[in-house]
Amino acid sequence: MACKILTLVEHESGAIRDTTFELLGLAHRLAGEAGWSASDIKALAIGQDLAGPASSVAARGAAEVICAEGEAVRDYTCDGHARVLESVIGAESPEIVLIGHTPNGWDCAPVVAAGLGVPIATECSNVAFENGRPLFTRKAFNGKFIQVVDLGDARPKVATVQRGASPAFGGGTPGTVRVVPAGVAAGELRAAFAGVKKGETGAVDLTQASVIVSGGRGVGAAEKFGVVRELAAALGGQIGASRPVTDMGWLPHEHQVGSSGVTVNPKLYIACGISGAIQHIVGMKGSGYIVAINKDPDAPIFGVADVGVVGDLFEIVPALTRAVKEAKGQT
Ligand SMILES: Cc1cc2nc3c(=O)[nH]c(=O)nc-3n(C[C@H](O)[C@H](O)[C@H](O)COP(=O)(O)OP(=O)(O)OC[C@H]3O[C@@H](n4cnc5c(N)ncnc54)[C@H](O)[C@@H]3O)c2cc1C
Structure with a gap:
């Protein structure tokens, strides 16, 4: 069944990252502004063995979490994520796709938008409906100007959203989890996952x-x-x-x-x-x-x-x- 807003779940080593719940917080506010219902908000998790962690996303904001699973997408690659996103967007036909402006998000979101031939607003600090249209606020010219962008009538409108731009969804939802095959084989991907090299993490977030x-x-x-x-x-x-x-x-x-x-x-x-x-x-x-x-x-x-x-x-x-x-x- 189609949804109005599709958000991308960010996860690492089986743990759901906070960005996921911030996107869902934003999705609920947007749904309220647009007159859509909470059941119009879905989340997509891409990876392997995600049904357990995904249940927390279903309980905190997503009416349905679609877990697109497969060995080829166990670890992140731009290729793999973009292909799954494009296929799920095709099936769900959302009006808006919200992706975290994280290293993975800013890597794959433009590829998805280009693949679908739809516009994208990156690194948004806000998204809000005005006069029935979603407007995307982002910085331009290296931060010298703040742009408020109307992405026109294309469907979907894709946005990457800065961390911390929206409060996390604070309520509870009786969402469901649906596991589907990612539909991507490793041999079809141009990129291969080599590993994660962590930088030094500061104590400040x-x-x-x-x-x-x-x-x-x-x-x-x-x-x-x-x-x-x-x-x-x-x-x-x-x-x-x-x-x-x-x-x-x-x-x-x-x-x-x-x-x-x-x-x-x-x-x-x-x-x-x-x-x-x-x-x-x-x-x-x-x-x-x-x-x-x-x-x-x-x-x-x-x-x-x-x-x-x-x-x-x-x-x-x-x-x-x-x-x-x-x-x-x-x-
Ligand atoms: C591309 C680009 C990106 C940028 N990104 C950022 C960014 O991410 N974050 C950011 O902050 N800036 C950013 N800037 C810089 C921004 O334009 C400002 O220059 C900067 O925010 C000013 O910092 P400030 O307020 O500390 O300093 P100032 O503008 O110099 O202000 C200092 C203030 O302190 C007050 N003051 C002085 N002494 C005292 C005192 N004893 N008690 C009380 N008040 C006192 C003064 O009245 C003054 O208002 C960016 C600029 C560019 C061009």
């Missing part, structure tokens, strides 16, 4: 943080980040940064929020000494509650802040840390 305290150029130096660090620690949060901070090596790149860093959506985002350039805003404007501390009353960051404090961060931030510790009985 801002996309999953519920509290982020970010410092900008206004902090002034690497050694002055202590005030930001202490507030983050008092709140049990992570430390974020604007690009100059990571460019100057005050913090590693994994802390950078924005168009060339990560997109975050914590419950609380505190920006300290950050002016609010569009490249930073695009990465944090989805936060639940935004507090900005800046000594310039005209700083653009105040335009997206729920609470703005005009003042010197070296006075305000330590005072805030003391207040948090007092409230938690830590002093």
Whole structure:
């Protein structure tokens, strides 16, 4: 049976990756905006022995998880994924296909769109219906411009979506799992899977943080980040940064929020000494509650802040840390 939205399940070593549930969160919001029902949302998992892990996807957002299984697609190849996606899209005829903007997603999604002869919007920070049409928000010209793209009347419209761009689906669904043959033989594929070489992983994953305290150029130096660090620690949060901070090596790149860093959506985002350039805003404007501390009353960051404090961060931030510790009985 046809569906309206098809999302691609990301998995690794039998574990479903968070991106999967973020795409399903987005799919449910879009279905709500379009007047579609939850039963119009399906997910596709490609690999082998996926029925077990897929049941968690059926329980958290997908009305049906189609597990396309076969030895040839046990491990990721662009060829294998693209062929299965094209065939399932052909059978399900979705209006929208959502794929994570992950190394696998950005590799295979354009191949799928080209194979089907349909348009694609890559690295979207948002997708939303306006006047009955899905609009895809993405950066262009190396992040200098934000594009809002209407992909026309083609079906499907394919999009890759940034990690952290949407909250994960939080509800429960009585979805089902259907295992089908991938329909791809190893000999038919041009690419062969050679192995995974993992890079060093940092301890920081801002996309999953519920509290982020970010410092900008206004902090002034690497050694002055202590005030930001202490507030983050008092709140049990992570430390974020604007690009100059990571460019100057005050913090590693994994802390950078924005168009060339990560997109975050914590419950609380505190920006300290950050002016609010569009490249930073695009990465944090989805936060639940935004507090900005800046000594310039005209700083653009105040335009997206729920609470703005005009003042010197070296006075305000330590005072805030003391207040948090007092409230938690830590002093
Ligand atoms: C292609 C491209 C991609 C980019 N990607 C990103 C990105 O991913 N993320 C990102 O952040 N930027 C990005 N940028 C850079 C962006 O355009 C801005 O230059 C950057 O965000 C500014 O960082 P900032 O706010 O820390 O510094 P500034 O703009 O210099 O602002 C510093 C702020 O600190 C305030 N301040 C100074 N001292 C204090 C004090 N003692 N107390 C309180 N406030 C104080 C000042 O009033 C000022 O508002 C990108 C740019 C380009 C061209």
